[in-house]
Amino acid sequence: MKRAIILVLDSLGLGSSEDAHLYGDSGSDTLGHIIEECDSSNADNSERSGPLLIPNLIRWGLGEAAIASRNKPLPITRVEPQGAFGYAKEVSAGKDTPSGHWEICGLPVPFEWGTFPVIDNCFPASLLKDLMEQGQIEGTLANKHASGTQVIEEFGEEHIASGFPICYTSADSVFQIAAHEEHFGLERLYKLCRVAKKLVDPLEITRVIARPFTGNSKDGFERTANRKDLTTPPNDLTLLDHIQDANGQVVSVGKIGDIFSNQGVSYTVKAKNNMGLVDQLLSEMIKLKNGLIFVNLVDFDTKFGHRRDVAGYALALEQFDKRIPEIESGLDNDDLVLITADHGCDPTWPGNDHTREHVPVIFYGKSIKNNNLGKRDSFADMGQTIASHLGIKALNNGKACNLN
The missing domain is CATH 3.40.720.10 (Alkaline Phosphatase, subunit A)
Structure with missing residues (x-):
């Protein structure tokens, strides 16, 4: 070959x-x-x-x-x-x-994947409720369409203080979760994303992406290379x-x-x-x-x-x-x-x-x-x-x- x-x-x-x-x-x-x-x-x-x-x-x-x-x-x-x-x-x-x-x-993929509406609070309440229960978290932040860097700047400090992961999306068929590698934990983020992927599968959402970041203030937050995409096969x-x-x-x-x-x-x-x-x-x-x-x-x-x-x-x-x-x-x-x-x-x-x-x-x-x-x-x-x-x-x- x-x-x-x-x-x-x-x-x-x-x-x-x-x-x-x-x-x-x-x-x-x-x-x-x-x-x-x-x-x-x-x-x-x-x-x-x-x-x-x-x-x-x-x-x-x-x-x-x-x-x-x-x-x-x-x-x-x-x-x-x-x-x-x-x-x-x-x-x-x-x-x-x-x-x-x-x-x-x-x-080729001739059918359209599922997406979330371009509104604030774009995720179904039942999805976030199940994510909190099955992912063992007390709450979530963002719940909107957003740029990954901007959403971390906006909610990163609150995430560190509360422990709530940042959940957002884009025009693509995707559910993204940003969390601090140290304060939240990288493996915990990966585990939460695996839970999320099972929950969004019935919605025909193609990917769940783990978006880890580091830093301690909005001026110093930086996404790391430990991103992980969980994709429908x-x-x-x-x-x-x-x-x-x-x-x-x-x-x-x-x-x-x-x-x-x-x-x-x-x-x-x-x-x-x-x-x-x-x-x-x-x-x-x-x-x-x-x-x-x-x-x-x-x-x-x-x-x-x-x-x-x-x-x-x-x-x-x-x-x-x-x-x-x-x-x-x-x-x-x-x-x-x-x-x-x-x-x-x-x-x-x-x-x-x-x-x-x-x-x-x-x-x-x-x-x-x-x-x-x-x-x-x-x-x-x-x-x-x-x-x-x-x-x-x-x-x-x-x-x-x-x-x-």
């Missing part, structure tokens, strides 16, 4: 898709708007300034994919791509993390299962294992930030010579997209771009690398939620030639292409890209 690497630049959308109006996202464009803001010096901070500098991603084909997706120019230096490039629209009904990842791996086989059935290994770098409820995952390695995850990828490339290394670079989404931090997002892209030569140096002759995303999260867009966008489809490898893949009708085309590359059983969905 050959080797493939999937790099999900979490939330790096390439412009609103045809159905974006159904989600209130017409006109969103994560990468395009970041490039434009940088070009106009609206994304300068103490760590970066000026135009977005991502020469390696442009060289692989990301710039051409972005221009094709938005169908209008971008203020970038255009070069002839060294990889195969295109963009894909999502078949799945939502714009959430599990649906995007599952579809990449050949399993995929309802059918994915690319990961097919690889394992063919005696290949699947390595999760970051939160991939959580997203797939560890179905089809051989083992997981984690790190506290994007650069740490790239370090882990490089380490696994030395160890694993066949199968799949599957990486999610979550900071783009959680630290910058949701927080509407254009400068931070731009800096994170530039930092990742500088690591690409290291990835290239570790590639064997028949390796295939995919760069993509699972949804958008435009940092210039109103609100704090994901945006319904096309995603990049960038394939790179020493044997891959410049090839315009155009618009793909499903994220599943990416998984089907990797299945073909690895020489394993074809997936039930998707059409393999022609990389020759």
Whole structure:
């Protein structure tokens, strides 16, 4: 079996898709708007300034994919791509993390997951009552849609004083619980989230996320790398299962294992930030010579997209771009690398939620030639292409890209 690497630049959308109006996202464009803001010096901070500098991603084909997706120019230096490039629209009904990842791996989610209404006190009273009784807690805080960092700033001190966990949600199908690692306890938080997952399953809520944090005041609270996602398992086989059935290994770098409820995952390695995850990828490339290394670079989404931090997002892209030569140096002759995303999260867009966008489809490898893949009708085309590359059983969905 050959080797493939999937790099999900979490939330790096390439412009609103045809159905974006159904989600209130017409006109969103994560990468395009970041490039434009940088070009106009609206994304300068103490760590970066000026135009977005991502020469390696442009060289692989990301710039051409972005221009094709938005169908209008971008203020970038255009070069002839060294990889195969295109963009894909999502078949799945939502714009959430599990649906995007599952579809990449050949399993679209055509039904809509359950969500909570966008109102204060958004959780059913019976849900919180059962959570308190079964989770052995005296009360809860927040009970609303909120940004994770903002809700910790708002309720963190009260949480420490009362011992009540902070329960909140977003536009996604998710129930999130934030608690202090020391004052509340990390294992206690994980246990409470396991209780919560059983309680929200009848509501078709996809994920319960443990959001541990540290610090002693709202000016010093900081979320830690000990996040844990409890996700409904995929309802059918994915690319990961097919690889394992063919005696290949699947390595999760970051939160991939959580997203797939560890179905089809051989083992997981984690790190506290994007650069740490790239370090882990490089380490696994030395160890694993066949199968799949599957990486999610979550900071783009959680630290910058949701927080509407254009400068931070731009800096994170530039930092990742500088690591690409290291990835290239570790590639064997028949390796295939995919760069993509699972949804958008435009940092210039109103609100704090994901945006319904096309995603990049960038394939790179020493044997891959410049090839315009155009618009793909499903994220599943990416998984089907990797299945073909690895020489394993074809997936039930998707059409393999022609990389020759």
